[in-house]
Amino acid sequence: MSLVRLVVFGAIGLTVVYLAVAWFVRSTRRERLEKQWDAANPAGDAEARRAEVEKGVDEYRGGLVYRSLLLIYIVPAVLVVANIVVTNWN
Amino acid sequence: MRYVRITLRTVVIVVVLGLLHYVLPQHDVARVTSTEVIRMDFSSFNRWFFARSDSGTTELTTRDIRLINTERKRTLLLGFIRREAEGVMVYRNEDTGWIWPPYFKFDSSDLQATASANMSAPGVEQWAIITHYGWRNRFFTIYPNAVGIRPVEGPDVRIIPWFNIFFFAFVIFGYFFLRAMWRQFRERKIDPVLDSAGEAYGRVGDHASQTRGRIGRWLDSWRAKPRK
Known part of the structure; x- marks a missing residue:
């Protein structure tokens, strides 16, 4: 029963962390794309800028770095298993 | 007010340090x-x-x-x-x-x-x-x-307390990461809203000019400070 509770609350907590970090990396990437676009097209129109930036962010979402954010779930789970083995190994 | 803040801060720090010392x-x-x-x-x-x-x-x-x-x-x-x-x-x-x-x-x-x-x-x-x-x-x-x-x-x-070394290194890393995240959130999500709210206040009228001063200052306190 306490295992179920650990898994449920752990999943909730890690999901909060995952969503926050995912938003953060997307936001910094979007900001950088906007700045790059502004530097390249000083007098460009807003619609083209938005489309270009969104395309860049979508590409980033498909990339390896963004997918590796799943480590936020994997690393704690691995650490827990390692902890169980180390603590209880004879 | 200052003493209340200092007291509250001290209590929080003592509780957190006590919890860490226990756990x-x-x-x-x-x-x-x-x-x-x-x-x-x-x-x-x-x-x-x-x-x-x-x-x-x-x-x-x-x-x-x-x-x-x-x-x-x-x-x-x-x-x-x-x-x-x-x-x-x-x-x-x-x-x-x-x-x-x-x-x-x-x-x-x-x-x-x-x-x-x-x-x-x-x-x-x-x-x-x-x-x-x-x-x-x-x-x-x-x-x-x-x-x-x-x-x-x-x-x-x-x-050598390896676990505690890694734990505190992670806490320091987490603090700076959280701070960077909060700054990004404020710059991208709160500031734009405040800017449009500020414009709306400007349209309300002259009689609100005093209130605008106080609320405007409060709104400003949420704005991102210029990065060094």
Whole structure:
């Protein structure tokens, strides 16, 4: 029963962390794309800028770095298993 | 107002440091002198400082507690300075199972056997490093929980607290990461909203000019400060 509770609350907590970090990396990437676009097209129109930036962010979402954010779930789970083995190994 | 803030801040810091001191692992250099089992009838207060019955069993209001009696080297400053003096220390030996604190300890019986196997006798001193968390308090009848016993050659061993080093490194990393995240959030999500809110206030009219001054200042306090 306490295992179920650990898994449920752990999943909730890690999901909060995952969503926050995912938003953060997307936001910094979007900001950088906007700045790059502004530097390249000083007098460009807003619609083209938005489309270009969104395309860049979508590409980033498909990339390896963004997918590796799943480590936020994997690393704690691995650490827990390692902890169980180390603590209880004879 | 200033004193209230200082007091609140101090209370929060003391509680957090106390919690960390209770939960993080510490290492004692000790000699096991005996082990025993006593029945513990918990009060509603000292129950807080005990973990749980063996992980495969059920929880009742009263149960047996394994204790490890030792003679240990005293220390100063959270164990950083070792002293020659010795004193008694009694550890409890309980499963933490899947509950807090997350030591995932299921092997209390084995640990009790390890303690017995490394028992010290007069003339045959057997030293061991006892990893534990928790506090000993005579008035509340609470004991630190032993999570590991490792026999060593003598009392002069060097102990490197790897877990605590990585833990605090991670806490510092987390602090700066959280701060960067908050700044990004404020710059991208709060500031744009405040800018449009500020424009809306400008349209309300002249009679609101005084209010605008106060609310505007408050709104400004949420704005991102210029980066250095």
